[in-house]
Amino acid sequence: MIKILCFPLTKLFLFFGGFVSAVFVLRSIHLIFDRALAFALDFDSIIGRPIYAGVFFGQGFWLFTLLFCLCVGLLLFSVWSTKPSKQKPLPLALWRDIDFALLALLAVLVALASFYGLRVYAAQLFHVTLWQLYIILGLPLLTYTAAIFAVTEFVARVRDKDLLRTLYWVRFFRLYPPWSPLGFLLSLLLLGSLYLLVETMREIVWQATALVFSTFWPDPGWIDPAASPMDLAFFDEIRRTETTLRTLVLPPIVSVYLLLPFSLLTLISSTYFVTFALNLSGKYAEASAEKIRAEQFKSELITNVSHDIRTPLTSVINYVDLLKKLPLEGDAADYVSVLDRKSERLKMLIDDLMDASKAGTGNVKLEPESVNLSELVGQAVGEFEDQFASRNLALVFTQPEDPIHIRADSRHLWRVLENLLSNASKYALSGTRVFAELSLDSDGRPRFALKNTSQAPLDLSGDTLVEQFIRGDRARQSEGSGLGLYIAKNLAELMDGRFEIQVTGDLFSVEIGFSADKEG
């Protein structure tokens, strides 16, 4: 049974069946209103009076309502039961979005109204031709078709569980709720156009039935020549009453010509605006989600790879250490010594790699607190005292009279200072002085500067030095990991500090600027 329902022919049959029933139902409603109005206005003479082309079918109101509901109901049920085909043919694809279906509906109604106008004026200017008659009769069919299209699309989308995804208005208002400026504007537009839409449809339905059955808007070309002048007067009366009634109920804007284009325009523009906004935010959300995923993947990759490298490296270090304990002579001892140095360097590299990756991607948990910067720098300088002394470097430390307090993560700030001092202790020229200066600049902001004379000639600019390890295009001359400056710079900048390197001849200078502690 369901299979029969799903045949296209059956659907077509149900479609037209629904239309025919709708026509008769509308007529009957029209007649009922007619009679109710007459009753209200107490025109006793009406009750027996024949009404054009319609009273004959009056008794069939309930029958045709039932038929209408049956046809449309079965049609919708068949749509629901039809399995969606994998590939939607292009015309149907255009109906994918309910807003565009609504748009189409309105477009059809525009056609309706313009033909109505054409008909009215045409009747006045020309004689009504058979051709016009067909057009006029076709308009309700068009309306019905558009309505059925919209409803079946709706049902199909509910069936495919696609509805919420394609209901633009829901998504839009989730992103821009009515109390936000954009959402408020759109709400106004939406409410306005909905109101206009309702009015337009009311107007058009009214006009459509009148067109088909020409009872309320009698026209010289349509009136039964047998009608008496009394009939004409009567209908004039009814029309005037009706108009009065309607103007009492309706607001001043009644003209179809005003209603229709305006509501259509508003609906079209707001729909486009909404889809545009949604697409934009959708793309933006996708782009930033993509970026976050890429960063996460990168940092996870580095973490996992470094874990995997550590395990075999453990055995290398262990067995090199065991080799060192064996009695080795000559070349063997030298080779082992090389292995020892290089495996230690690998270990240092792996540790620094993890830190660099975390600092570089901002994957560091900062716990800012009030820090006595003077104490911190003093502690760091003292830590490296022996290291500097062993390379015959004199560390000169100057600080202001009063202690400086800032707001920073002390652990990571220590790491930055550690890297800088360690670099200085390794790369400064033996026998020279290293200057560590803690001071306040002219704006009262704390700054720390470390200056030393470089042992090796520096042929690179400050920025390149920081990135050199990443680029990998300079021959490594030192035993350091090379990532120290990179880590220090990134950590400093993560803590909202300023990190600058200046190279002048052999003088290497690095400066960190902090923001003053707001708590003081």
Place this chain on the structure above:
Amino acid sequence: MDYTVLICDDDADILAALEIYLRQEGYEVIRGKTGLDAVEAVRNQTVHLILLDVMMPVMDGITAAVKIRESSNVPILFLSAKSEDTDRVLGLNMGGDDYVTKPFNPVELMARVKAALRRYSRLGGLEGAQAPPDAGVYQTGGLILDDNHKRVTVDGEEAALTALEYNILKFLMMNLERVFSSAQIYEAVWGEPAFHVSRTVSVHIRHIREKIEINPKEPQYLKVIYGLGYKVARYD
């Protein structure tokens, strides 16, 4: 006393190397490959210390530690390639006494093993007796400062401190867990008003750390609180 150490790792080469080191130190060695082996070994044999890898098949080190802790207080040292702070905290919270990252320094590892065994035996894990604290003796974990004899020992081994270093350590150990700034330490130990002393104090602290800590870069007792000062941690 002959201690038996259980080593558990799924990497055979690491196990072999560890066994060599431990035997060189005079310990008996039992091997295991999974967490399950560790749990069974503890149940069936006398074990004085466990070196436990974290990433193992069948049952990982953390789960094994939890199971072992249900019935035994034996010291557990985690050995792992996972070096993140979160991993370390997890290991220590799940019943580990120490957490050593791979690659490790074999010398440092042996020192930690020795320290853990001494702590375990001295604190009554094996002997069941606990010496009552004397007046003038300050103790935290394996670090003992005996003011009556002016001696500082770490897990039984004496540390040679200068007078200044001794006084600094004593001052901090008299107030365990309390953080003192460089200025406060200077005034208490040197007895002079402090002015820009953080560097000086820092140098001495560093020397103390090098003498009493197994790994001065990762101190267990004398901790640096960056930007504030120093303290000696309390271990019960």
